[in-house]
Amino acid sequence: MPLFPPVLSRLLKQHHGPLTADLVLEPGNFGLGRVPARLKPASAVTSICGYCATGCQLKLHLDEQGRAINLSPQAGYPVNLGMACPKGWQALDPLDSAERATVPLLRDETGKMLRVGWAEALETFASRFKSLKEQHGRESVAFLSTGQIPFEEMAFLGCLFKFGMGFLHGDANTRQCMATAVTAYKQSFGFDAPPYSYADFEESDVIVLVGSNLCIAHPILWQRVMRNRRNPQIIVIDPRATETAQAATRHVMLKPKGDLSLLYALAHCIVRDGRIDPASIERTEGFEEFSAFLADYSPLAVTERTGMSVEEIESLARTVSEPGKRVSWWWTMGVNQSYEGVRAAQAMINLALITGNIGKPGTGANSITGQCNAMGSRLFSNTTSLVGGHDFAVPEHRAKVAAGLGIPEEKISSEPSLAYDQILAAAEEGKIKGLWIIATNPFHSWVDSGRLAALREKLEFLVVQDMYYTTESARAADLVLPAAGWGEKDGCFINSERRVGTLKKVRQAPGIALSDFRIFRLIASVWGCEDLFVRWTDPEAAFRLLRDLTQGRPCDITGIEGYEMVDGLGGVQWPYPAREDGAPTPASERRLFEDSVFYTPSGKAKLLFSPPAPIPEAVDREYPYTLLTGRGTSSQWHTQSRTGKSDILRKLYPQDAYVEINPKDAARLGVKEHDMIRVRSRRGELEASVYIAPTVKPGELFLPMHYPEVNRLTHSSFDPHSRQPNYKACAVTLEKVR
CATH class of the missing domain: 2.40.40.20 (Barwin-like endoglucanases)
Structure with missing residues (x-):
């Protein structure tokens, strides 16, 4: 018998309370154990909703055992102001599903999934992935993670996989959701920095929603729009007459993927007519080149691509550049999930910059995030960026992270990971032999998903760590690790407006399912790298490590003492650096770039552009x-x-x-x-x-x-x-x- 089961027993008992090792390690007993002592009876606790990145706070009402039995939206929280969408109201329902994964499942030689204990599951996990690494190298195994788990867990996963287990490739499904906005902001501003506060919805004179069905996708944010007392013009640019378009003051029903051409034509008109803000343009680089580029994008030149008339384009250009008006640009997946989404996002950033609509109330070029913790993933998942908003390629950043986490610097590779699509392509080609999927479902959600069936045949070992054993991805797995869900663990999310908020454990996970944080601790022990993570004892301890790593970065949150402070302040928007004694507490809702200084080496924003590309798959007679x-x-x-x-x-x-x-x-x-x-x-x-x-x-x-x-x-x-x-x-x- 391997040496590690006693370690597992000790760590598991920390999670479940005074349970016997047999109960924890064997799959036949599904006792819930006692409710942890910290969940003493109380009337209610607050927690951030675990669906979208709006980041609504909910009040969870507890019974005498400290178990959540009902919920209501939290009044006064600066995000949702006492409102919730249907998903938020029913957020507890999924925890009681009969489809919950309650025990590890391992596929045998006949293809049948068998219930096993944690000892066997994790021994199999470690031995199979170690074997692949020994035979094929550190690039033979990859992980795909999520925007759905707290950033403490995301960071633990990324650090464990790359620094502890010694693999290279891992990406998050933020790639499906927000990678376009991330890249656009990084290239234009020098950092992934959505500049706005939700208060800007209420302070704009002109609100432009591009590829965003806000009424349906982010209904609480639509309610923030409805609170605007400035009688705003609400313009929706979308090929479909969505619910939001029907409620707007103007619907621009352009051709699919005509957005980039339209945005360039608007900039053409604004520059041509001199409706620009010289002071704002002074804080940019590339205006002369941009002006020359725009010469080819007159309204007449883009009518065919956009399906709009010259008059419609000219009118829209005047509306979004009217002197003295506060104009805000907002986009979601209609822009992000595109073959040229980065340039479309940057075209909106360019419009905000040349008209001076940035860094002021009711302005900005603003991406609305999809998943509840996609912003946390962007800063802390250790995938496309080094944990804490750093860069794998910068030696000083690697040294800082190594010192902050107490790990040898040589364990931090300067090589970039493959992106999500490249990981799957490498698996199709047989280069990646093992895949670990955490809290996401790519066998359903990935583009051209039929390819994943063929890809599955090439994988030698597939592990899925999830709440449910019935997802498309879990059904394809060789090993299923049962994970706790929202409401069954602690941690922090970061919402669209950069606000850190806490989620609370108010239920015990069913069976012998564990939080992802605890699973990662067990894997570190089984793998033999637990000495690197001795300070990762619980989510709040991890939070403090990660908080300290952000010092000096645009996302600096070193002023946050801990979870209690986050709750007491109604969430905290980054940046929130440690303050000198007597310094005023920052306002609850804050926007970036009020000082017109950006995160680039020059301190100036970059105007970036390139010609629109042909649509990848145009209609024809066969597919009309x-x-x-x-x-x-x-x-x-x-x-x-x-x-x-x-x-x-x-x-x-x-x-x-x-x-x-x-x-x-x-x-x-x-x-x-x-x-x-x-x-x-x-x-x-x-x-x-x-x-x-x-x-x-x-x-x-x-x-x-x-x-x-x-x-x-x-x-x-x-x-x-x-x-x-x-x-x-x-x-x-x-x-x-x-």
């Missing part, structure tokens, strides 16, 4: 429709692995896939509402019920992204700068199902 995808309802979330577990949420959206079709196309095809129709691309097909909707234009279709069949259709094309997939436009055909 353009498929658009996006959020379906405010009750659905991503692959529905959690929202699908709520009886209430399931009643609020269609259970099966449906496709929105323009009435003219429906008439031509001879289909009526609720008929079944086959949607086929060059990669796959699905059957969906017909929803006749004038909200899509003839020749265009819309499918909600949440159904597992949808990504069989989408096209494997990627932004060259961010490596983010292009989910939003591909060519399909329709056939009526007889």
